[in-house]
Amino acid sequence: MCGIAGIYNFTGELVLNKQLELMNSRMIFRGPDDDGYFISDNFGMSMRRLAIIDLKTGSQPISYEKSDLHIILNGEIYNFIELRKELESKKYHFKTNSDTEVLLCLYLEYGENFIKYVNGIFSFAIYDNKKKKLLIYRDRLGVKPLYYYIDDKTFIFSSNLDSILKLEIPHKLDTFSIFSYLINNYIPGENSINQNIKKLLPGNFICIKNNKLSINNYWNINSINRKKINNFESQFEETLIDAVNLQSRTDVKIGTFLSGGVDSSVLSFLLNKKKGEFETYTTEFIGKKQEDLNYAKNISKELNLKNKVCSLNISENFEKYLDKIIYFLDEPISDTAIIPSFYLSKLANQNNTKVIITGAGGDELFGGYNRHYPKQNIRNYFPNLNIDLILSLSSFFKQEFFNYFLKLFNNQIDFILGTSGTNFNLLNNLIKDKKNFYRAFKKNIHQHNKYSYSFESQKDLLKIDMINYLPDNILSLTDKMTMSSSVEARVPFLDHRLVELIISQDDDEFYGNRIQDSKKILKKIFSKEIKTNIWNRRKEGFNAPSNTWIYNNKKYLFNYFSENMHPKLEEIINKSILKKKILKIKDTKDRNIHSIFSLFLLNKWMILRYV
Numbered sequence: 001m002c003g004i005a006g007i008y009n010f011t012g013e014l015v016l017n018k019q020l021e022l023m024n025s026r027m028i029f030r031g032p033d034d035d036g037y038f039i040s041d042n043f044g045m046s047m048r049r050l051a052i053i054d055l056k057t058g059s060q061p062i063s064y065e066k067s068d069l070h071i072i073l074n075g076e077i078y079n080f081i082e083l084r085k086e087l088e089s090k091k092y093h094f095k096t097n098s099d100t101e102v103l104l105c106l107y108l109e110y111g112e113n114f115i116k117y118v119n120g121i122f123s124f125a126i127y128d129n130k131k132k133k134l135l136i137y138r139d140r141l142g143v144k145p146l147y148y149y150i151d152d153k154t155f156i157f158s159s160n161l162d163s164i165l166k167l168e169i170p171h172k173l174d175t176f177s178i179f180s181y182l183i184n185n186y187i188p189g190e191n192s193i194n195q196n197i198k199k200l201l202p203g204n205f206i207c208i209k210n211n212k213l214s215i216n217n218y219w220n221i222n223s224i225n226r227k228k229i230n231n232f233e234s235q236f237e238e239t240l241i242d243a244v245n246l247q248s249r250t251d252v253k254i255g256t257f258l259s260g261g262v263d264s265s266v267l268s269f270l271l272n273k274k275k276g277e278f279e280t281y282t283t284e285f286i287g288k289k290q291e292d293l294n295y296a297k298n299i300s301k302e303l304n305l306k307n308k309v310c311s312l313n314i315s316e317n318f319e320k321y322l323d324k325i326i327y328f329l330d331e332p333i334s335d336t337a338i339i340p341s342f343y344l345s346k347l348a349n350q351n352n353t354k355v356i357i358t359g360a361g362g363d364e365l366f367g368g369y370n371r372h373y374p375k376q377n378i379r380n381y382f383p384n385l386n387i388d389l390i391l392s393l394s395s396f397f398k399q400e401f402f403n404y405f406l407k408l409f410n411n412q413i414d415f416i417l418g419t420s421g422t423n424f425n426l427l428n429n430l431i432k433d434k435k436n437f438y439r440a441f442k443k444n445i446h447q448h449n450k451y452s453y454s455f456e457s458q459k460d461l462l463k464i465d466m467i468n469y470l471p472d473n474i475l476s477l478t479d480k481m482t483m484s485s486s487v488e489a490r491v492p493f494l495d496h497r498l499v500e501l502i503i504s505q506d507d508d509e510f511y512g513n514r515i516q517d518s519k520k521i522l523k524k525i526f527s528k529e530i531k532t533n534i535w536n537r538r539k540e541g542f543n544a545p546s547n548t549w550i551y552n553n554k555k556y557l558f559n560y561f562s563e564n565m566h567p568k569l570e571e572i573i574n575k576s577i578l579k580k581k582i583l584k585i586k587d588t589k590d591r592n593i594h595s596i597f598s599l600f601l602l603n604k605w606m607i608l609r610y611v
Contacts, residue, residue, distance in 0.1 A: 002060065003030030003483075004072045005158040006045035006125055007167075008134055010211050013153075015044030019167060024048050027160040029328070030074075030483050036060045038070050040129050047072040050486050052355060053080075055251050058098035065095070067108060068129035073100040074159050075122030075144045076490070078246035083117060100124075107135075115205070115218050119246065119495065123159060123200070134208040140219040140496045141361070142202030142471025143489075145479060147330070149197050155213060157206075161197055161330035170196050173568050173610055178602070179440035182427055185334040185420045185598055186473040189447050193331040202471050219496070221463055222451055224503045236501060237525050243495035244270040244357070252354040255279040257344055258307070259542060260295025262519050263359030263366075265534050266526050267492055271357055272303045279306045281348055281356070283340035286313045288545040291537065298532045310347045312339065318549040322604065328484035332605040333477050334598035336544040341481035349485040356487055360478050361494040364465045365502055366519040367458060367511045368539070371418045372465075374456050375513045378408075385409040387445060391438050402428065403591070411455035412445050419469055421594040426581060430573040430599075458511050459503065466499075546597045547588045557582050557600065566606035573599070 005023040007015045020037055024046050031048025038045050038061040047060045053076065063070045077083070080099035083106055088094070092105045099120070106114040107126055112135070121143035126135045136157060138146045148157040149164050158164050165171060174195040177187050190198050200206060203219035229235060248254060248271055256268045258280035268280055282296040293309065300307035312321065325342045348356055363369060374380065390410055403425045407414040417424060431437040448468050453460035475491070482489040492498075502510065512520060523535045550557065558579050565575055578599065581592055 002050055002072070002074045003027035003048040003159040003163070004045065004074045004123065004125060005047070005160075005163055006072070006134075006136075006156070007043070008155040008208055009042040009153065010155070011153050012042050014041060015039050017044070020044050020046035022166040023158055023163040026163040026166050027158070029486055030159060032486050034059050036072075038063070038072075038127070040127075043127060043129075043132075043134065045070070045072050045125055045127065047074070050354070050483075050488060052076065052250055052252055052488055054096055054098040057096040058100065060100055062096065062098070062101050062104060064101070064104050064108065065093070068131075069104055069108065070127045070129065071100055071104045071124060073103060073122060073124040075120055075124065075139065076247075076249075076488070077103055077118055077120040077122065078249065078495075079117075079119040081249070119497070121490070121494075125157070131209070134206070136200065136206040137218075138200045138202055138204055140203045141466070141475070141491075141494045141499065143475050143479065143491060143494065145330075145476065146200040147192060147197055148200060148206070150213065155208065157200075161192060161194065164197055165194070169194075171610065172196060173606070175436070175572065176440050176443075178568075178572060179431075179437055180444055181332055181334075181602065182431075182595070182598060183416070183420065183422055183441060183444050184468075184473075185422065185594075186469075186476065187331055188444065188468045188472045202467075221466060221499070221503060224500050226506065227504045229501075229505070232501075232505065233521065233525065236498075236521060239495070239498050239501055240492065241270060243492040243498055245274050246495075247357065247490040247492050248274050250355045253278075253352050254355040254357065255281060255348060255351075255353040256357045257341075257359070258282050258296045258299060259292045259359075259540070260297075260299055260534060261292070261359070261537070261539070262522050262534055263362030263368075263493065265295075265299045265530060265532070266522050267357050267359055268299060268303060268305070269526065269530050270492075272305065277305060279308050279348075279351060279353060281308050281310065281344045281353075283344055283542075284309050284311045285340075285545055286311060287315045287548065290540055292540055295532065295534055295537065299530070299534065302530070302532050308347055308351060310340070310343045312343060312544070314339070314544050314546070314549055315552065318544075318546065318553075322601065323608075325481070325484075326601075326605050326608050328480050329605060330480065331476075332602050333473060333480075334594075334601045335473055335477055336546045336597070337474075337542045338477050338481055339544040340542060341477060342484060345482045345485040345487045348487050354487055356482060356489050358478060358489050358491055359493065360474050360489070360491045361470060362519070364462060364470045364474070365493050365499065366522065367462060367515075368518050369419075370515050371415055372458055372461050372511070372518075373513060373515050374411075374458065374461065376515070377414070379411060379414050380456075382408045384411055387413065387442055391441075412449055415455060415461065415464065416445060416448055419465070422598070423591045423595045426592045426595045429577055429581070432572060432574060463503070547590075547593045550593050550597055550600075551585055551588045551590070554582055554585055557596070560600075561603070564603065564607065566603050566610070568606060568610065569599070569603050 077099035
């Protein structure tokens with residue numbers, strides 16, 4: 001697990017070591033154990049290493065003895081032991097015990113077709129010094145990040161957006177991305193908050209050859225075909241167990257984030273069967289009504305595991321908690337799960353746990369949200385109207401009703417706003433440039449549904465989440481918050497074999513029609529094994545009680561936006577209307593609260609990052 005970076009100059013200009021050192025300096029927390037560099041004329045790459053596998057000989061970059069190939073890897077190749085045995089039978093020799101060297105030999109053996117054999121989470125770069133060819137891959141579901149900048153002179157890539165900015169890349173905030181953030185609470189797709197920096201999409205790879213760059217796709221969730229599997233339940237259980245076993249491979253201490261919900265409890269149970277004793281980590285929010293801690297303690301007791309508790313007093317110290325986190329957010333994400341993720345990772349690090357198994361992806365894969373059950377949605381009784389028509393009617397509605405109108409009469413808008421919790425009424429009131437805001441709104445809807453999914457199909461709704469919300473919100477915050485404390489997060493539910501197996505099944509057979517049917521296959525298999533009654537408990541969510549803090553600090557927020565609004569945000573929104581809306585918050589369930597929190601985080605992020 002590392003941070004990687006590199007520079008390719010199309011002009012032939014030499015890459016300097018000090019450029020790579022600068023990039024590395026901004027992501028030491030991703031790899032505090034080691035650093036490494038490779039430079040050949042107009043190409044150079046570097047890495048910061050968090051030593052997880054092969055602690056003694058696994059330094060990078062790695063070069064293969066009989067070739068001009070060189071590699072850097074951020075992530076883990078889970079099936080590297082099996083791949084190594086196969087390659088050794090083909091007379092390959094290894095000088096390390098690392099998964100990184102296995103990748104290089106696998107490429108030597110199979111060429112670009114090698115990626116189909118790889119099971120893992122990764123962004124990695126392979127450079128062929130003889131052919132002057134560069135390949136950069138990102139994993140199938142988007143667990144590990146990869147940012148890049150390109151112009152007619154140079155191409156720069158890194159695991160960290162701020163690392164690229166160290167090279168004096170134009171520092172320009174993108175207004176469209178700010179609109180996207182306000183709509184989604186994260187920035188979806190290939191765009192980033194910086195107008196000049198992009199994200200490599202999951203399942204894609206970059207190839208530079210003969211000074212020409214191309215981006216190609218090697219894995220796509222839409223190419224998974226439906227098929228009937230007679231022994232599906234046993235195949236599912238076998239694949240999940242194997243995923244946990246593979247992902248428990250580590251030369252350092254391992255543990256789990258445990259909420260006491262179905263996902264994290266099942267993974268803790270399976271890891272316990274494989275590894276024996278380890279520590280579980282749970283968040284307690286002082287002042288928030290919650291049951292997570294009691295369930296987590298009971299599960300830990302049943303499995304004979306030590307449960308470490310991170311107690312957070314958000315009502316008193318919310319802003320202080322947030323200030324420490326923002327440094328590690330390349331881009332704003334207003335999912336309040338950033339707070340428990342950050343502090344649980346710190347606690348894990350303090351207890352020398354460097355690898356964490358998490359249940360990330362479970363809700364998206366097993367249908368964990370109401371929005372995944374279209375048959376119980378009231379909007380099915382209303383016609384689906386054209387988006388342009390709906391937006392044109394906005395002036396005929398009182399603002400407090402327009403959000404409901406949008407969601408009732410367009411299923412795509414209903415899904416997106418239901419996912420983010422954004423109140424379109426508030427944004428419609430605040431945004432000054434409504435023409436471009438509406439344009440961004442429609443582009444975001446297209447981004448979510450560029451494959452023309454049916455919003456009546458559960459499987460299609462899950463695919464939308466797995467393409468957008470999962471990589472750009474859930475996995476992005478998980479990666480950034482765990483790596484802020486030099487902890488590696490692993491996500492067994494997102495083993496691509498398990499994803500392919502589940503996506504190939506019919507909706508009704510796997511999910512049922514109601515949210516109460518959620519995760520029924522996990523319940524069916526593991527309720528016999530786990531005795532603690534977690535199976536029908538209320539879903540709480542991994543979120544901090546920001547609504548309570550916002551409600552209790554209305555006057556503070558009024559003064560904060562009066563005195564501290566970033567000039568770029570003031571260009572976009574009407575400050576006086578925002579301040580009035582803040583004072584009118586009537587309770588902790590006020591529908592404006594989450595969008596006000598998003599604006600608050602965005603403004604703090606801009607002030608700290610873009611002075």
